[in-house]
Amino acid sequence: xxxxxxxxxxxxxxxxxxxxxxxxxxxxxxxxSWYQQVLGQGPQFIFQYYEKEERGRGNFPxxxxxxxxxxxxxxxxxxxxxxxxxxxxxCASSFVNTGELFFGEGxxxxxx
Amino acid sequence: GQQVMQIPQYQHVQEGEDFTTYCNSSxxxxxxxxxxxxxxxxxxxxxxxxKSGEVKKQKRLTFQFxxxxxxxxxHITATQTTDVGTYFCAGPSRSGGSNYKLxxxxxxxxxxxx
Numbered sequence: 317x318x319x320x321x322x323x324x325x326x327x328x329x330x331x332x333x334x335x336x337x338x339x340x341x342x343x344x345x346x347x348x349s350w351y352q353q354v355l356g357q358g359p360q361f362i363f364q365y366y367e368k369e370e371r372g373r374g375n376f377p378x379x380x381x382x383x384x385x386x387x388x389x390x391x392x393x394x395x396x397x398x399x400x401x402x403x404x405x406x407c408a409s410s411f412v413n414t415g416e417l418f419f420g421e422g423x424x425x426x427x428x
Numbered sequence: 429g430q431q432v433m434q435i436p437q438y439q440h441v442q443e444g445e446d447f448t449t450y451c452n453s454s455x456x457x458x459x460x461x462x463x464x465x466x467x468x469x470x471x472x473x474x475x476x477x478x479k480s481g482e483v484k485k486q487k488r489l490t491f492q493f494x495x496x497x498x499x500x501x502x503h504i505t506a507t508q509t510t511d512v513g514t515y516f517c518a519g520p521s522r523s524g525g526s527n528y529k530l531x532x533x534x535x536x537x538x539x540x541x542x
Contacts, residue, residue, distance in 0.1 A: 351532075356534075357534055357535075358432075358516050358532030358533050358534050358535050359471060359516075359532050360532070361529040361530065364529055372529050374529065415476065416461060416473040416476060417461075417471075417473065418473070419470040419471045419472070420470060421469070421470050422470050
């Protein structure tokens with residue numbers, strides 16, 4: 317079975333640009349979460365979507381937005397990129413609204 | 429907000445030595461999860477502990493959940509080079525509605541000298 321897939325795997329942007337990251341959850345998983353992982357730190361919660369509705373937002377500015385589609389895939393959008401947005405962006409899916417998270421391999425964003 | 433702290437930040441061992449990482453939460457947890465992230469990889473779920481005082485074993489790995497459900501530990505017996513990676517503990521929290529998020533510690537990076 318396919319795991320969580322994310323695209324793109326790597327990307328380079330310049331300050332002020334915007335980026336869209338995509339995630340396809342494991343088949344049957346209705347909950348998708350986004351995490352930001354800066355080098356040397358643990359993943360930090362950005363958003364959770366369950367049944368296509370936003371169910372939680374972490375301590376991130378409004379430049380960060382996301383949505384979930386009817387097929388449960390998800391997009392994370394970041395506007396007006398800053399150097400500090402450089403990180404590994406992880407998508408995780410889960411079967412129910414609790415329990416273990418299945419992470420994708422991540423999208424590594426570099427902002428120059 | 430909830431904070432999850434892990435010590436040590438780094439641990440270097442000789443192959444065959446034991447390793448332990450400790451996790452402490454600022455709040456009581458309904459459960460605690462452990463993840464492993466290999467260098468250049470993504471976090472992979474290891475285990476979830478739910479009950480106070482719970483102890484679970486996976487081959488050479490032993491996980492404990494404290495009686496007060498605020499601390500946990502992971503012990504690896506006779507480390508192998510395949511154990512290399514960063515070990516994270518994570519605790520769930522809810523903030524309104526049905527939100528469910530995990531707060532991760534900063535992790536313990538384990539390196540093993542063959």
